[in-house]
Amino acid sequence: MAEVGQIPIVLKQNDPPSSWRGWLWDSADVSKEERRFLLKLDASLLTFGTLGMLIKWIDTSNITNAFVSGMKEDLGLLGNEYNYIILSWTVGYIIGQWPSNFILTRVPAHIWIPFLETGWTIFTFALPGAKSYRALLGIRFVVGLFEAGYWPALYYILGSWYTKRELGKRNGILQSAVSIAAIFSGFLQAGIYSGLNGHAGLPGWRWLFVINGVISFPVAILAYFCLPDTPGTAKPNWLFTARDVKIAQGRMARAGRKPEGTPYSVKTIAGYFTSWQTLLFTLIFMMQPFGSQPFTAFVFWLKAHNKKGKPMVYSIAQINEYPTLGNAFTAVYSLTTVWISDGPLKGRRYPIILFSNLVAIIVFVLLVVTPVFGPFSHRAPLYIVSSIGGSMVPLTMAWMTECISHNAEQRAFTAAAMNTLQYTFTAWVPLVWFQQIHQPNVTPGNRAAAVVAGFNVIVFSTIAYLAQRERKSKALEQVVDDTASSTPSIGEGNEKGVAITVLGPKV
Template sequence: MAKAEGPVATVTMTTTTTPASTWKGWLWDSADVSKEERWFLLKLDFTLLTFGTLGMLIKWIDTSNITNAFVSGMKEDLNLYGNQYNYIVVSWTVGYIIGQWPSNFILTRVRAHIWIPFLEIGWTIFTFSLAGAKSYSAMLGLRFIVGLFEAGYWPALYYILGSWYTKRELGKRNGILQSAVSIAPIFSGFLQAGIYNSLNGHAGLAGWRWLFVINGVISLPIAILAYFCLPDTPGTAKPNWLFSEREIELSRERMARVGRAPEGKPYTVKVILGYFTSWKTLLFTLIFTMQPFGAQPSTSFVFWLKAHNKKGKPPVYSIAQINEYPTITNAVTTVWSLLAVWISDGPMRGRRWPAIIFANLVGIVIYTLLAVTPVFGPFHHRAPLYMLSSIGGTTVPLTMAWMAELISDNAEQRAFTAAAMNTLQFTPGNRAAAVVGGLNVIVFMIIVVFAHREKKQKKRNNQLEPAAHGSDADSDSHSHPSSIGDAKEKRASISVHEA
């Protein structure tokens, strides 16, 4: 460097070290960040996680209550026979499929605190209406509309979480959000049992009708509060009673550090067709096309219990037992899923695929045992397999986190892919579930290979952000500057000061 006239010029070499991942940080990541960022994350978790999880809980209660209602008197009251229950389920599914892509497209253009409560109020109104359904055809139409409103909620919440949290943080939050899906049937099962025992016939309504009424009563205040408390994405958020302008800037700095792009890219036919040809969208959608294999055997548990009761004979299992025993399956799912995401974010340093592959392999073993076990053998032979069968389907939060991390640079594609993953699904039986589990393992390994190749290509082209070096295929650390100041030091690590 040339010698300056007068005072000596100095070269300041500023180096920034990544905060070490402590055992406290493994338990909860905010232990390893600055006080400013810790306070920001506390407020974000309190609002986004609280109202997202409550909304997810209500959504899945409203989704699964049709099964509880069917086995608790709806079948007899509405004279349902043959495949009519299945057609009611299909009508909801059709609405769910139709609504997902439009909803997530809208979400990238309409602020989240407006659009998501709109969806919640919509399905609440029509859940109330289900209590008054007098016929099979009315139930078909109402369930279709409930599915239409519910369609956008699940992918929208995962999209929003992926827009706020870094790699070290996202797996745990996704796991907490998804735990509501497992807890909802537990709550719904005990709720239905309680309603049947205490409200059946009250005010002239059957117990199964009271279930829909109570679901609506619970849903409405949560939807109203979400309008005031649910944050938008960092790209669309404005200062309000909860987040200051400084904190919104912090959120944008955090996402910039991990290469997470905000909304704003235009939708064109060419752009949307490009999503269909992206290996990330294709492979993650293929995974979720096969994802229900992990849930199907466990959902058969309630029907297996009911099938033991023969008309004209004393019931083998009471209505309370039919509703309550399957909740053990959901408890197993919740515990396993949360354990997996904590290990992935912590000791595995953000790697997603090892926990995903392991759960799929465990699932294959259980589905195979279900396929070869006599259907109406002793309770202790088959029931424990049903209770453990959902383990293969516990990979949803890690899979969604992995998708958000690999499609960091395109918010619109993330929203599109989140909807696609939840749209195209099929439901196999036990033998097919074991086969599909093996296919899942193969597809996940293909994603690992492609992600690793992409990372190497970006390194060669000098396109890899310093904070993104911990890709899932080859994660080496949680590059996690502890504050905005650290991020700015990284961008200006060499500065020349002359007097």
């Protein structure tokens, strides 16, 4: 029984699931009232989150499709101008991370995120009207700026509503939208281009951005009416009643998840930089691009088999379709592991994370030592499973949330820091270790990826050790506090109020 305010709320303890249904979906083992609350929360938050992730991914790949579908010729793009267009989006995305998450802890999510969505939609609509390279450069920068707050904000909000037993699965569902989107976005874009090219006097590449803006605007409206604020700032609305808010606050209180409210200051923010949680989790994400880049060689490897003047080894369709096997593997493996972590492992994150990174080391080493142009059965499976370490993003984010339960502002700051450093390294790692001119002969990059995966194992092990030490320290403090609060005073008239604790067996 937990009580928040004056409304008594029945919440089951986070014991291991008592039924097979509980292993599959955690709400099977909670009270009927809490189950109804979780259903509404999942329907609103996960629906909005997955739709938004899908649309953002389509936009990211649209710029590449547009470039090879007429944008280069229409705007007279030369040299490395395409790379600078990509870079302008990345710079905007990096700059916008921290300010957005700072604001999110002070402005309700159902206002701030729709604002970002609306801005993103407006400037996506502006892309079809770009008449020059400079205009495209500026618009893509602003698109990146508005998009910056989306990904870390979603993970922050999920971490503010779900308990340890629930969070991994929801993070996994959200992240799987990225892998699934990569499978379907190519077909969607091909249909848009072929169906609308020349319609209303617009070339197909401009229609790609028009349609992207059209499908994103309803998501912004959906967010305003359906996206829940965090439990600490939420107010009753048409979807969540006052009792729902109280249930959420009670659940987070039991999980040790503190609400927003810690004042920002230079000293406070400096403290985040010296926190082992912020430093180590940010360090892990900073290394993330090394783990994801080996997979990018798959499409170049397939294409490199086709020699000019000789019969094609792999058709254009095969070159585009085979890499989707890697996206499918990442989605399935990620979802499987988050279910295992939340279920049989009772919320422990490190066993699966360490296992996946150890497998990644083996895969990267095999990519180094096997002949680049060996048989399909020798090389392709390695590419397909090469993102096994990168598939640990949902569990890593869940683990970070749980390690920083005591400070909402630090959680938001750390989520933004992780994503900021990841994209900062994404901007240059491919240019140094996985250059396109060397693809698919990127053995030095695969070697670097193996070394970094080994480094990740060390960092994750350190996080596990420090988190365990901190849990033991807090448990000991709790025992001392409980003992002190339950110790009787000897004598009602004791002027000094001396409390005596008797240690040892009762005689």
